[in-house]
Amino acid sequence: MRRCWFEWGWKTALRTEGYDGRLVLVGEEAAQPYDRPPLSKQVLLGKCESQDIALTDEDLRAVLDAEWLLGTRATALDPASGALTLADGRSLHTDGVVIATGARARTLPGMPRLRGVHTLRTLDDARRLREDLSRPGRVVVVGGASDTRCPSSSPNRSRCYVSWDPKPPAS
Known part of the structure; x- marks a missing residue:
């Protein structure tokens, strides 16, 4: 677990420093926490699966x-009462x-959800x-992050044509 301390340090520190109360971890994704950088490399190439990038x-x-x-x-936090509201209507009292929100991928403004657009x-x-x-076709990668080109190396080069645009649209 390469980045376990960085990602999970505060959680394990609670226990090692003696906190023995209830600890609830809420996450929008259904998967156990995992290392994200391999997603655009090893996972796309089929070289690893979720158990290989797990952080726990x-x-x-x-x-x-x-x-x-x-x-x-x-979905909501009331700091005064310590109530955390969940999307399913439940409320946790803390x-x-x-708050460790992470980030979301940017999408093109006004773009509807389309098949084949990821x-x-x-x-x-x-x-x-x-x-x-895995199917033949054209692939266009839009984005300017340092690892944006990684997906462009993943398609089977004999079956996919890849072009890369390093400048995402202005938002």
Whole structure:
């Protein structure tokens, strides 16, 4: 687990520093936490799967002794009362909250959701894109991040034509 301390340090620190109360981890994705950089490289190429990029294992989950609410989005926080509202209508009452929101992939303004148009931020995104890349066709990669070109190296070069645009549209 390469980045375990960076990603999970505060969670394990709670336990190692003596906190033995209820610990609830809420996450919009259904998957256990994982290392994101391999999504645009190894996962798209089929060289690794979710268990290979996992940031937790049974031992760490045992140390955390946490309640996992995966596939559940937090929608509101009332700091005065400590109430955290979840998308499914449940409410958690807390003594403290750590907000670790991450980021979302940018989409083209006004663009409807179209078949064959992908963003790459989650494990599910990588799986859907890998499936589409397995078929012949043209691939255009739009974006200027330092790792944006990685998906362009993933399609089977004998079956896909790839072009890359480093300048995303102005938002």
